[in-house]
Amino acid sequence: MSGNLARKRNYVKTQILFVSLVLPCVVQAQYVNQGNVVSVTGDAEVKVIPNQVLLSLGVETRDKSLAAAKAKNDTAVRSVLDAIRKFQIDPTDIQTDVIRVDIRYNGSVETVVDHYVVEKSIAITLKDVSKFEPLLSAVLEAGANHIYDVEFMTTELRKYRDQARALAAKAAIEKANDLADAAGLKVVGKPTSVSSYSYGGGAWYGRRNSGGFNVAQNSYQGNGRGAAEGTIALGKISVTASVSMNFRME
Structure with a gap:
């Protein structure tokens, strides 16, 4: 019984000694690697x-008659496109969006239509930046009444x-x-x-x-x-x- 106890004590001492010898080496190795x-x-x-300039603009028209509002919009859009073409811009650099229609109701009677809003947007890629200001003035004079985005790039x-x-x-x-x-x-x-x-x-x-x-x-x-x-x-x-x-x- 006493012999077994002595062997266990010696084993524990050996383990403690081994750890105390190895641990500093591990710490030192980590420090050197860093x-x-x-x-x-x-x-x-x-x-x-x-x-290059990317210009996005819009034409908005209003009327109590939907047909009249659309007709006005078509006329204004054609005028704007004609103004754009005068700057010799490639047709592939001129894109028109689908028409959008919004119904505005009477403020006092919500079921009664007051007027219709028709809007169409046009996107232009301008590859000669010197034409930007003249083009902007031309489209506004031709009937564009919204400038959505202008990106210089x-x-x-x-x-x-x-x-x-x-x-x-x-x-x-x-x-x-x-x-x-x-x-x-x-x-x-x-x-x-x-x-x-x-x-x-x-x-x-x-x-x-x-x-x-x-x-x-x-x-x-x-x-x-x-x-x-x-x-x-x-x-x-x-x-x-x-x-x-x-x-x-x-």
Whole structure:
């Protein structure tokens, strides 16, 4: 009985000794694997002159007679389309939507129709931005009474996003080296991880379902080069990218 107890005590001591010897090794190994790591993020912005405009407008007519409201709308839409064609825009870049009809009831008698509202929208892709303001004036004079959306954009968005991403990556690498120098270390090898995202590439004027044309002047940074003559000066679209990297230092 006493012999078995002695063997158990020796076994427990052996286990405790083994754990005490191994545990520091495990902790030390984890510390060495972690090393010195610096995490940095580089940001870049590329300014781009827009080369295309997407214009969405509408023609609305009203009358107590549905037939009369529709006839007025058809006439106004034809007039607007004629005005658009004078700018030599490709027919494939002019799209008309289906007609929409809304019934407005008498305020005092809800079952009595007061008048009908007929509306049709037209979408235009303008590939010569210098024609934007003259075109806008022409369609409004021809009968368009809604400007839904105006988007200035570039057809080379992928190219400029790649440029912004490359500049952001360069900025991240420079930042990592600067931080390492400040700490008395140096960056070793290539980044251990890289992540990036980009945004931008368009700017909007106007607002949905608005009868007027509201210019959001802060959407652009004004620039004389590439600006169309007139009261609406075209600036540059902002394409932005961020790149995050992790580097080892020693």
